[in-house]
Amino acid sequence: MAGMIEVRNLSKTFVTKDANVEALQNINLSIQTGDIYGIIGMSGAGKSTLVRCLNFLERPTEGTVEIEGRDLSALSERELRAQRAEIAMIFQHFNLLMQKNVIDNICFPLLYAGVGKGMMSKKDARKRAEELLEIVGLTEKAKAYPSQLSGGQKQRVAIARALAANPKILLCDEATSALDPQTTQSILHLLKQINKDYGITIVIITHEMSVVREICSHVAIIGDGHLVEQGRVADIFSHPKTKEAKELIVRGRGEERRTLESHQKDLMKGKCCIRIVFSVNSSFEPVIANMVLRFGQPINILRADTKNVEGIARGEMILSLPDDVQMQEDMKAYLTERGLAVEEVDGYGVD
Amino acid sequence: MEWTNEMTMMMVDGVRETLFMTLLSTFFGYLLGLPMGVALAVTDKNGIRPNAVVYKILDVTANVVRSIPFLILLILIMPVTKLLVGRSYGTAATVVPLTVAAAPFIGRMIESSLNEVDRGVIEAAQSMGAGNMTIIMRVLLVEARTSILVGVTIALGTILGYSAMAGIVGGGGLGDIAMRYGYYRYEEEIMLVAVILLVVLVQIFQTLGMRMSVKLDRRQR
Numbered sequence: 239m240a241g242m243i244e245v246r247n248l249s250k251t252f253v254t255k256d257a258n259v260e261a262l263q264n265i266n267l268s269i270q271t272g273d274i275y276g277i278i279g280m281s282g283a284g285k286s287t288l289v290r291c292l293n294f295l296e297r298p299t300e301g302t303v304e305i306e307g308r309d310l311s312a313l314s315e316r317e318l319r320a321q322r323a324e325i326a327m328i329f330q331h332f333n334l335l336m337q338k339n340v341i342d343n344i345c346f347p348l349l350y351a352g353v354g355k356g357m358m359s360k361k362d363a364r365k366r367a368e369e370l371l372e373i374v375g376l377t378e379k380a381k382a383y384p385s386q387l388s389g390g391q392k393q394r395v396a397i398a399r400a401l402a403a404n405p406k407i408l409l410c411d412e413a414t415s416a417l418d419p420q421t422t423q424s425i426l427h428l429l430k431q432i433n434k435d436y437g438i439t440i441v442i443i444t445h446e447m448s449v450v451r452e453i454c455s456h457v458a459i460i461g462d463g464h465l466v467e468q469g470r471v472a473d474i475f476s477h478p479k480t481k482e483a484k485e486l487i488v489r490g491r492g493e494e495r496r497t498l499e500s501h502q503k504d505l506m507k508g509k510c511c512i513r514i515v516f517s518v519n520s521s522f523e524p525v526i527a528n529m530v531l532r533f534g535q536p537i538n539i540l541r542a543d544t545k546n547v548e549g550i551a552r553g554e555m556i557l558s559l560p561d562d563v564q565m566q567e568d569m570k571a572y573l574t575e576r577g578l579a580v581e582e583v584d585g586y587g588v589d
Numbered sequence: 590m591e592w593t594n595e596m597t598m599m600m601v602d603g604v605r606e607t608l609f610m611t612l613l614s615t616f617f618g619y620l621l622g623l624p625m626g627v628a629l630a631v632t633d634k635n636g637i638r639p640n641a642v643v644y645k646i647l648d649v650t651a652n653v654v655r656s657i658p659f660l661i662l663l664i665l666i667m668p669v670t671k672l673l674v675g676r677s678y679g680t681a682a683t684v685v686p687l688t689v690a691a692a693p694f695i696g697r698m699i700e701s702s703l704n705e706v707d708r709g710v711i712e713a714a715q716s717m718g719a720g721n722m723t724i725i726m727r728v729l730l731v732e733a734r735t736s737i738l739v740g741v742t743i744a745l746g747t748i749l750g751y752s753a754m755a756g757i758v759g760g761g762g763l764g765d766i767a768m769r770y771g772y773y774r775y776e777e778e779i780m781l782v783a784v785i786l787l788v789v790l791v792q793i794f795q796t797l798g799m800r801m802s803v804k805l806d807r808r809q810r
Contacts (some may be wrong), residue, residue, distance in 0.1 A: 293716055323718035333713035337731050337807045350727050353717035383807040396713075403717070 242407065242439045243269040243292060248301035250287055261287045265301070269456070273407075274433050274440045276454035276471070278486060281445055283460045289409050289443045293325045294318060305407070322452065323351060326400035330412035332392040334384040340395050341367050341380045347402045370398040374428060390421035401436075408432070410442045411449060414449060426453050443549045447490025451475065451543035459483050509558050510566050511540065515579040524577055526555070529569060535560045537569075596779065599766060604786060606680050607762035610752040611790075613684050615745055618691030625651070625692065626699020627725060633704070637711060637721050651693035658688050659751050663758060683752065683760035691748050697739035702733040735806040742798025746791050753787065763787050 245267040252259040261284045269275045279285045290296040291303055294310050303310045305321060313321060334343050344367035348358050358366075371377050374394040384392055394563060400408055410429070414422040430453045431564050442454060450457050450471060456578045458468035461482040467474060516525075530537060538558040559566045573580050629647050632640040657665070663686040667677040670685040706729050714728045730737070753764020763783045771780025 290619060319718040319720060321718075325716070327713070327716040329709055329713060331709050333707070333709040335710060335728065335732060336707075337734060337805075339807070346714070346727070347717040347719075350723045351683060351714065351717040385808045409716075412763075572640060 241268045242271045242273070242306060243267065243441070244302075244304040244307075245292070246302045246304075248288075248291060248298045248303065249285075250296060251299045260463055262291070262298075265460075265465050267458060267465070267468070269439060269441065271439055272433070272437050273456055274430070274442065274454045276442045276444060276450035276457040277460060278447065278450050278457060279460035279482075284463045285443045285445075285460045286411055287468055288460065289327075289411050289441060290566060292407075292409060292441065293322050293327065306396075310401075319351075322401045323347065324405050325407045325409060326403065326405035327409040327411065328393065328396045328400050328413045330415050332384070332389075332396045332416075333397070334392060334395060336384050339383050340371070340376065340387075341383050343384070343395055344370055344399045344402055347399060351403075366402065367398070370401055371395075373401070373432075374398045381442060388421075389417050390425060393417065393425050394428070397425075397432070401432065401438075401542045405441045407441065410440065410444075412443055412445070415444070415446070421450070423452075429453060451490065459486065493518060510561075511558050511583050512570065512573075513583045514555050514557065514573055514580045515581075516555075523576065525578065526575065529572055532572065533565065533569060534560075535565060535569075592778075600763075600782060600786065603761070603763040603783060604790070606760075607749065607764070607787070607790065609751055610680060610683050610687060610755065610760065610762055611745060611749045614691055614748050614752070615741070617684065617688040618695045618744065621688065621692035621742075622695025624697055625696035626703065627729070629696060629700040630703035630729070631721070631725065633700075635704075635708075637715075637724055647696070651696055654689065654693045654790045655697075659686070659754055662686055662690055663755070667758075670780045678759040680755075680761045683755035683758065683762075687748055687751055687755070690751060691744060694747065695740070695744050698744065699737065702736035703729045703738055706732045707778075726739065731756055735808075738798060738802035738805065742795055742802070745794040745798065749787070749791060749794070799800035 248262060248265040249260070250262040252261055265288060267275075276383075277285050277288060287296055291298050292305075294303070297311070308321070308588050310318065310321065317563050335346065338346075341364060343364040345360075348363040348366060349360065367528055368377070368380065371380055374397055376391060376394050376398070379391060381385065386393070387395065396413075408429075413429075414425050417425060426449065429440060429442075432438055433453075442449065444450060456469065457471050457474055459466050459474075459480070461480075466480045467478070468481045474483055475487065480489055506519065526537070526539070537560065540556040540558055542553070542555045558567055570580050625647060625659050628638055629644065629651075632644040632647070634641070634644070654662070663683075666686055666689060670682050671677040673685055674682045676682055710732060711724060711728060714724050719727070750762070752762055753767070755762060756762065759765075763786050767780045767783035767787075770776040770783070
């Protein structure tokens with residue numbers, strides 16, 4: 239069965255004065271209807287060029303791109319524009335019209351571009367735009383200008399604009415790379431929902447493994463212009479074959495740990511936390527255990543670590559103390575008495 | 590020297606003639622310069638429809654006209670002026686060389702305004718299937734409008750300055766008055782009044798233009 243997007247033997251070479259840069263070499267991809275397909279790679283790997291070949295914003299030097307069986311290179315300029323209206327795209331920097339308000343931005347594809355051009359009245363376009371704003375949850379921002387919105391809100395407007403012409407495919411070029419982890423989560427959630435509710439095939443270009451793991455069903459790994467590995471996300475995660483895949487997965491763990499930590503930090507807000515540092519001498523006495531026995535109150539060890547400071551091993555602990563203020567003071571005094579450095583910290587970590 | 594009624598009348602006429610020349614030339618200047626600037630920006634090698642030949646022709650034309658000193662241009666195109674207006678002297682006749690001098694200057698300013706528009710927004714419009722004409726009318730000119738308005742303000746000031754030289758061909762206006770009385774007759778008070786009026790006009794154009802461009806800009810606030 240032919241897929242929604244079929245890429246065959248695609249190569250793209252940029253000709254510059256000094257040299258020919260081979261951005262992509264012999265790429266083969268098959269993306270099925272309803273997939274959320276991740277394309278991941280380090281920056282400069284050629285993934286942005288690849289996604290632009292899917293709607294012919296960049297023409298491939300060699301090879302073909304077929305959308306639902308139609309070869310894009312065989313289309314006339316006019317046909318290609320009509321085809322593009324079915325392939326929506328969102329961007330890292332949102333690319334909204336800064337001089338137009340939210341509603342007018344969403345109306346743009348309905349009134350001026352693609353199939354809807356000249357077919358829809360201004361009134362109908364506004365109505366459709368308002369429906370779309372509701373889908374992305376920004377009804378109250380209809381009259382706002384992009385400069386008055388946060389990054390996440392701008393991307394929501396861009397998604398509403400992308401959905402306006404009822405596309406079959408949504409291309410996302412690093413759509414969450416300019417957003418913080420929480421906002422990224424909410425945008426990914428929205429994309430997932432759009433995929434489920436409207437059956438839109440989504441292609442996601444990213445350098446973050448966490449994005450792929452979060453929502454993609456399939457993934458292709460691009461390294462240095464070549465497609466090095468592709469398949470179901472679960473398979474690649476459990477059995478990465480190539481060096482590039484392994485590297486990206488390891489890097490992904492770091493990203494995950496950071497989001498986990500920041501989550502815990504939020505939970506610990508308002509709790510009294512202290513950081514204690516053991517020197518070599520104080521390690522002989524089981525200080526924490528003794529303290530718990532003495533005060534008869536449980537304490538929570540949030541983190542324990544040994545660090546090598548100037549060649550001497552030092553233990554470090556982050557403790558969350560009971561809510562009773564008097565008890566907190568007594569415990570701090572107890573620890574200080576035993577020669578430990580005690581320091582109050584804000585929330586969870588020190589890093 | 591006694592300030593007479595006639596002198597006041599002369600100043601009023603001077604302001605009227607200066608405004609007539611400046612506003613009309615700016616209008617015709619944009620009629621020619623706007624399409625020229627759009628064509629320059631669009632056919633640029635980084636534009637939405639690169640065309641080296643068209644770009645080069647416009648580029649050279651703009652440079653040639655801009656490098657001819659205005660007084661020389663004024664005399665050089667007198668035959669054309671006569672053909673268009675019916676005579677080669679007077680206020681109306683001055684509008685022709687002023688327009689010719691202003692158009693490439695305006696074209697360059699439009700070009701630079703359009704080049705400032707974010708590539709990403711253009712790419713977004715292309716990805717939606719927008720054609721080049723739509724991109725020009727609905728993206729480039731809309732996104733650049735603040736910058737274009739600042740350009741209009743600058744153009745008005747510059748053309749007003751040029752119009753003062755039109756006195757040479759009997760063009761009239763405040764510049765003409767300042768030259769005739771100040772330079773030829775040493776009547777410095779009259780010259781001073783004319784110059785002050787010129788300054789006031791430029792000041793008004795500048796203030797209005799800047800206020801409007803800020804008011805129309807949706808990026809700040």
